[in-house]
Amino acid sequence: MNRQLFAYITHQNGVANDSAFELAAAAKKISADTSVTAIVTGKGEGLTKVCEQASSAFAKVWKIEDDAFAYPNAELIRALILKILPEKSVILLAHDTFGMDLGPGLSIKLNASFISDVVNIEGTDGDALKTVRQEYSGQVSTHISCDIADGAVINIRPGAFKPEEASIGGKIEDKSSEAAGIAAKRKYVKTIEAEVGDVDITKSEVLVSIGRGIEDEDNIEIAQELADAIGADVSCSRPIVDAKWLEKSRQVGTSGQTVKPKVYIALGISGSFQHLGGIKGSPFMVAVNKNANAPIFQVADIGITDDLLDFVPVLTEKIEKL
Amino acid sequence: MEILVCVKRAPDTLENEITVNKDGTNIEQEDLVYSVNEWDNYAVEEAIQIRDKVGGSVTVVTVGDEDAEEVLRREMAMGADNGILISDKAFENSDGKGIASILKAEIEKGKYDLILTGAQADDGAGQIGGMLAAMLDLPYASLVNKIDSEDGKLTIGREIEGGAQEINEIELPCVLSIQTGINEPRYVGIRGIRKVASIEIPVRTASDLGLDTNAVGDAGAKVKKLDYFIPETGDGAEMLTGSQEEIADKLIELLKAKGGMK
Ligand SMILES: Cc1cc2nc3c(=O)[nH]c(=O)nc-3n(C[C@H](O)[C@H](O)[C@H](O)COP(=O)(O)OP(=O)(O)OC[C@H]3O[C@@H](n4cnc5c(N)ncnc54)[C@H](O)[C@@H]3O)c2cc1C
Ligand SMILES: Nc1ncnc2c1ncn2[C@@H]1O[C@H](COP(=O)(O)O)[C@@H](O)[C@H]1O
Numbered sequence: 339m340n341r342q343l344f345a346y347i348t349h350q351n352g353v354a355n356d357s358a359f360e361l362a363a364a365a366k367k368i369s370a371d372t373s374v375t376a377i378v379t380g381k382g383e384g385l386t387k388v389c390e391q392a393s394s395a396f397a398k399v400w401k402i403e404d405d406a407f408a409y410p411n412a413e414l415i416r417a418l419i420l421k422i423l424p425e426k427s428v429i430l431l432a433h434d435t436f437g438m439d440l441g442p443g444l445s446i447k448l449n450a451s452f453i454s455d456v457v458n459i460e461g462t463d464g465d466a467l468k469t470v471r472q473e474y475s476g477q478v479s480t481h482i483s484c485d486i487a488d489g490a491v492i493n494i495r496p497g498a499f500k501p502e503e504a505s506i507g508g509k510i511e512d513k514s515s516e517a518a519g520i521a522a523k524r525k526y527v528k529t530i531e532a533e534v535g536d537v538d539i540t541k542s543e544v545l546v547s548i549g550r551g552i553e554d555e556d557n558i559e560i561a562q563e564l565a566d567a568i569g570a571d572v573s574c575s576r577p578i579v580d581a582k583w584l585e586k587s588r589q590v591g592t593s594g595q596t597v598k599p600k601v602y603i604a605l606g607i608s609g610s611f612q613h614l615g616g617i618k619g620s621p622f623m624v625a626v627n628k629n630a631n632a633p634i635f636q637v638a639d640i641g642i643t644d645d646l647l648d649f650v651p652v653l654t655e656k657i658e659k660l
Numbered sequence: 661m662e663i664l665v666c667v668k669r670a671p672d673t674l675e676n677e678i679t680v681n682k683d684g685t686n687i688e689q690e691d692l693v694y695s696v697n698e699w700d701n702y703a704v705e706e707a708i709q710i711r712d713k714v715g716g717s718v719t720v721v722t723v724g725d726e727d728a729e730e731v732l733r734r735e736m737a738m739g740a741d742n743g744i745l746i747s748d749k750a751f752e753n754s755d756g757k758g759i760a761s762i763l764k765a766e767i768e769k770g771k772y773d774l775i776l777t778g779a780q781a782d783d784g785a786g787q788i789g790g791m792l793a794a795m796l797d798l799p800y801a802s803l804v805n806k807i808d809s810e811d812g813k814l815t816i817g818r819e820i821e822g823g824a825q826e827i828n829e830i831e832l833p834c835v836l837s838i839q840t841g842i843n844e845p846r847y848v849g850i851r852g853i854r855k856v857a858s859i860e861i862p863v864r865t866a867s868d869l870g871l872d873t874n875a876v877g878d879a880g881a882k883v884k885k886l887d888y889f890i891p892e893t894g895d896g897a898e899m900l901t902g903s904q905e906e907i908a909d910k911l912i913e914l915l916k917a918k919g920g921m922k
Contacts (some may be wrong), residue, residue, distance in 0.1 A: 411798060411828075435820045438779075439802040442756070442790030451882045452756060454785035468886075474671070474782050477678040478687060481886040487738050523799035523831040527815070532823030568915065569922030580841035586823055600911070601920035622918040623865050623898060624911065629677045631890070640914060641897030644909055653908040657921070660912070 341486070343374040344429040345493060346419070347392050348436055352384025354391040357432035357494070359501030362395035364494045365430055367459035368467065368501075373397035376508070377429075379415060379517075381408035393508035395501070401510055404517035409529075412439035413522035420447050422516050426489040433493035434592070439494045450489035453482055457498040462486075475610040476633035495611060496592075523636075532595075535587025537571050544570035544601045547590055550577045550611075551606015551627060553647055558583060560650050561605055567657040573597065575607050591616035605646045607633030626650065661716035661809070664772040665740065666763055666788060667700040669724050669731040670781050676918040680888040687888060691867040695741050696731045699736075699778025701845040703838040706807060707776055708739040708846075714809060719770070723762050725749060732861055737852035738845070748865040750873040755881035756784075760791035762876055765869035767796065774814075775835045779803050789837035803839045 345361035347354055357375070365374045378389050381403055389401045400422070406414055423429060429438035429444075433455045445452035456480075458470035465487035472479050483545035484490060540543060546565040552558060558572070565572045572588065579589045590597050591613045598619040605626050607613060614637060617623075625638035626646045635641040642649060671678065675693035680686075707718040719742040720735040722728045732743035746762055749751030754762065775793075779802060782784030786802075793800030805825065818826040819839045830836075840912065866873050874880060901908045915921045 368738065412802075428780075435803055435818070437787055439790070439800075439818070443794035444801055445790050446760070446794035452785075452787055452791070453883060454756075454787050470891075470893075474673055474678040477673075477889045478680055478888050480888050483884045483886050485882040488823075523834070524801060525829045527822070527827040527829055530825040530827060534693070536901070544922070565897070568920060570920075580843065589823065592821055593819050597820070601915065601918055603920070622914075622920065623897075624914075624920075631677060631679065635869075635897045635899070637896065638897040640911065641860070641899045643899065644907070644912070647902040649904055649907070652904045653911060656905075656908050657912060 339475050341369065341372065342424050343368060343372050343426055343658055344423065345376050345396065346415070346429060346440075346659045347376050348429050348432060348434070349378070349380065349384070349388040352387045354360060354388045356501070357434065357460055358392055359395050359504070360496065360499040361430045361432065361494055362504065363499040363501050364456070364459060364492075367430065367499075368462060375400060377403070377419070378409065379401070379407040379418065379554045379565050393510055394506060395504045397506055397508045399508050399510045400513045402517055403512075403514045406520055409526045410436055411522060411526045412436060414520055414523045416440055416444050416447065417522060419444060419519045421469045421520070421540065423448065425451075426487070428486055428490045428492065430492050430494055432601045433495050441491050444651060445491040448489055448491065450485045450487055450491055450524065452491045454483050454493045456492055457495050465527050470504065475608045477502065477608070477631065496616060512561065532585055535585045536589070539571055539573045539588060539590070539597050540595050542571040542573070542597065542599050544568060545573045545590075545597060545599045546570045546579060546603045546605065547573040547575070547606030547607060548605050549575040551605075552578070552648065555581070555583045557647060560647065560654075564603075564654045564657075567654050570601075570603070573640070575613050604634055604638065605650060607634055609637060661710060661714050661773045662771060663711060663716060663718045663774045663776065664767060664770070665700065665703050665718060665720050665735070666775070666777045667704065667722050667735055668697040668718050668733055668778070668781050669694050669722065670697040670783050673782050680890055684887045684889055685883045694727070696734055697778050697781040697784075698733075698839060699780060699840055702842050703776040703778050704735045704738055704740055704839050705845040706838055706842045709773075709784070709843065710774070710807065711808060716773070719744060721746065721763065721766060723747070723754070726750055729861055730844070733853055733856050734848055736856040736859065737848045742862045743859070744864060745861050746864045746869070750866045750877045751760045753878040753881060754876050755883040756787040756791055757882070758876040758880050759771070760795055762790050762869065762871060763788070763792055764795045765871050766864060767792075769869070773833050777837045778837070779837045779839045786837070789835055793835035796835065800833045801828055801830055801834070802837045804836045805839045805842045806834070807842075872877070
């Protein structure tokens with residue numbers, strides 16, 4: 339079959355994101371013997387380095403350098419991809435805040451199918467691609483069959499595919515001339531970095547982290563008392579910040595802070611991939627959740643099925659008496 | 661400003677533990693409580709706040725069965741001016757592209773300056789907003805967590821990785837998908853819902869919208885859900901058992917051993 343495979347590579351400061359190599363691994367699962375082309379856009383010195391890194395995992399690298407792509411504005415990148423992508427191609431994107439911005443609209447313009455946030459690829463049967471997705475923050479999974487005869491845009495969940503050691507030595511081709519005349523009705527202005535809060539949870543060795551299971555702002559005290567007793571800091575999942583119960587700087591996750599504690603105690607947190615994506619360095623993880631099937635129990639070391647509002651005060655009291 | 665907000669009726673994950681039904685064809689429906697998709701409340705709140713500042717109207721629209729009317733009423737109780745229910749047997753099992761093309765057909769019947777969706781749904785794929793924008797040929801931004809409106813143009817913030825915010829200028833009309841946390845959605849009580857109980861909500865069918873029923877619903881879907889399942893969990897956590905006291909004692913020993921206590 340003559341299906342061409344592509345991957346759009348994102349990068350920062352001259353380094354390809356990990357997702358680049360994960361996309362290469364995912365592409366292999368669609369077709370092991372099709373060579374895959376990486377598309378790398380940007381501006382400036384680092385770009386060549388990124389292309390070289392990509393060439394270790396991809397047979398071909400299309401390098402497109404232009405002022406317009408100094409920052410990856412999804413609306414501009416879409417226009418570019420529409421111009422350069424052969425008909426009926428399959429293109430893989432990382433399901434991060436850029437891929438979420440680009441993927442759905444790109445699929446419409448390509449008249450291709452779209453599959454979002456894929457966690458596994460089981461293979462193809464003719465034009466039917468079988469993938470796995472999750473719903474409800476990972477509480478259940480689904481098999482998805484997708485007709486890719488007219489092409490597809492496939493968003494791959496960061497961290498779901500293991501990159502392989504590779505040294506393909508792919509060929510880098512400069513396609514910068516394709517950038518001419520690309521325009522969009524949305525303009526990137528600037529990036530505002532995250533605010534620094536009162537406590538820097540990225541440096542904490544022990545974190546007591548609360549999620550929606552804390553149920554009420556007043557209950558945060560329960561977690562704070564445990565944290566005080568063991569010498570930990572309090573962090574949280576996103577809904578706690580959305581509710582304005584804690585500062586944004588306390589949020590663990592892809593859109594919050596990346597933490598590297600030795601011990602992570604998750605209280606009433608379901609274990610969504612965006613939350614887990616902010617926990618690095620394989621800490622010893624304890625999860626307290628009243629739902630025995632909560633996805634967090636798949637990744638925690640120690641699980642306790644209980645109402646945290648009952649259990650945690652018992653625990654704290656015992657520790658205080660030690 | 662004429663604002664349209666797309667809203668979806670979805671299982672409420674706060675009220676339910678989601679499990680798979682016996683034959684794996686769906687999630688377990690027994691005792692399932694539905695509500696408005698969490699993200700959509702933020703979108704409607706934002707629309708109401710913009711309208712209250714610059715004038716205009718807010719319309720909420722949903723594609724669903726007759727039960728979906730309740731989410732429209734809820735959002736109207738929040739302050740949306742109009743509701744539209746798009747409902748037809750032919751729409752069942754639509755994929756994302758199907759839902760987006762149904763919404764597109766309705767949107768083209770009106771004249772909207774701003775179209776908002778939620779960034780994603782718990783049972784969705786974060787796709788409708790972006791698809792809709794592309795179909796309508798309008799500029800799009802996802803994961804929006806701030807909107808400032810000036811004449812003919814918006815300055816918006818997008819939530820990106822690491823707690824950072826990406827500021828963009830975007831021309832009107834446009835489509836934005838709204839991220840949670842952009843505002844604090846107002847509370848809706850029973851009395852609020854009662855107040856809007858008698859407002860007429862128009863229902864649109866495939867033929868009202870001039871839609872080819874082969875292009876939507878099951879017939880038009882290129883992306884199909886085959887089944888639901890609970891994944892193999894690998895090793896998983898070691899679950900502590902016993903009384904609360906016993907579990908606490910075991911946990912204290914573990915925390916001591918792992919450096920979790922100072
Ligand atoms: C682009 C994007 C970025 C995101 N970034 C982040 C991020 O950086 N960080 C983040 O955390 N999320 C992020 N999210 C949100 C994420 O998808 C989840 O919605 C969120 O992590 C869920 O938080 P939670 O686990 O606290 O809540 P829920 O998923 O609602 O889970 C609450 C849990 O508490 C349990 N529970 C309830 N009551 C009790 C009780 N009394 N005792 C014990 N257990 C109880 C429930 O069983 C449930 O498992 C992001 C989402 C998007 C779309
Ligand atoms: N059936 C529907 N009717 C109206 N709007 C919808 C529908 N499904 C999804 N949406 C909108 O699209 C957003 C993203 O949903 P999804 O792409 O399904 O994750 C939701 O927050 C809604 O704003």
